Amino acid sequence: MENDQKIGIVCDEGGDLPTELVEKHQISIVPFRIDLGQMQDLWGNIYQKIKEAEKRGIKSFVKTSQPSPGDFLNTFKKKLKKFEEIICITITSRHSGTYNSACQAKGFFPAKERIHVLDSLSGSGGEGLLILKAVSLIEKGLEIKEILEKLKESIFKTKIIFMLEDPKWLEAAGRISHLLAAWLRGMQKLGVRPLLGTKNGEIKPIGIKRGVKDIATALFQELEKGISKVKGEEKIKVVITHADNENEAKKLKTMIEGLKNCEVVFVNLIGNIIGGLAGPGALTLSWQTP
Numbered sequence: 001m002e003n004d005q006k007i008g009i010v011c012d013e014g015g016d017l018p019t020e021l022v023e024k025h026q027i028s029i030v031p032f033r034i035d036l037g038q039m040q041d042l043w044g045n046i047y048q049k050i051k052e053a054e055k056r057g058i059k060s061f062v063k064t065s066q067p068s069p070g071d072f073l074n075t076f077k078k079k080l081k082k083f084e085e086i087i088c089i090t091i092t093s094r095h096s097g098t099y100n101s102a103c104q105a106k107g108f109f110p111a112k113e114r115i116h117v118l119d120s121l122s123g124s125g126g127e128g129l130l131i132l133k134a135v136s137l138i139e140k141g142l143e144i145k146e147i148l149e150k151l152k153e154s155i156f157k158t159k160i161i162f163m164l165e166d167p168k169w170l171e172a173a174g175r176i177s178h179l180l181a182a183w184l185r186g187m188q189k190l191g192v193r194p195l196l197g198t199k200n201g202e203i204k205p206i207g208i209k210r211g212v213k214d215i216a217t218a219l220f221q222e223l224e225k226g227i228s229k230v231k232g233e234e235k236i237k238v239v240i241t242h243a244d245n246e247n248e249a250k251k252l253k254t255m256i257e258g259l260k261n262c263e264v265v266f267v268n269l270i271g272n273i274i275g276g277l278a279g280p281g282a283l284t285l286s287w288q289t290p
Contacts, residue, residue, distance in 0.1 A: 008083030062276025121201035125239030125286030150219030165281030
């Protein structure tokens with residue numbers, strides 16, 4: 001297909017975009033580096049590996065590291081052979097050095113003014129929504145300055161909330177403190193489901209849910225509350241991602257499809273990077289208001 005657009009998109013793999021969307025929109029993905037340790041040779045996806053490792057008593061956690069500046073530099077060079085400019089969107093800088101790697105790569109490039117790096121301050125579906133927002137703005141034929149301004153506005157119109165089955169993987173990776181992990185486990189033992197989300201790009205507890213029969217219902221209630229004051233005819237974009245928890249994801253999708261002002265953009269498995277930290281059973285809900 002002949003490329004008739006001037007602006008290309010580069011991102012890391014933290015946005016959990018379905019392969020068909022990546023290919024359709026010519027999005028270049030810079031991969032993270034992942035070490036599965038003793039789980040490497042176990043059968044299945046990352047969540048099946050984690051569960052099997054637990055059964056066998058293998059004490060191994062997923063270790064990840066951000067792409068290097070060289071990884072981004074190589075991708076930028078290839079992308080700029082097809083496009084005049086690049087928008088690079090990364091996972092939140094509060095929990096990863098990916099944004100810094102992309103900025104360093106831009107600094108090494110002779111024509112650095114052709115590269116624009118944005119910190120999504122999010123991850124998974126939240127980052128995915130921002131990437132797709134960039135796609136839609138480019139397709140409208142807007143100039144780069146206006147696109148960047150609108151994307152920066154969208155960062156703060158994009159929310160992500162999630163619930164974990166167990167916080168031990170986040171704790172092991174150093175993404176949350178031992179104190180917070182202990183609090184989360186304590187709440188669950190009391191029959192209270194802690195709700196997590198991002199505030200200014202950082203994972204934090206944002207509330208608790210009592211008397212909720214399942215994770216899908218808890219997240220749906222938060223969505224309803226979060227969009228209750230949103231006006232206008234343009235639909236709110238919604239993304240669901242899950243850690244091998246397809247039943248709850250389908251249930252959540254069905255609930256959201258009952259809302260007239262929402263559109264589920266995609267449902268997808270949480271990828272290895274975030275999934276290795278969240279652990280099996282996690283469910284995330286992201287939305288972006290117009």
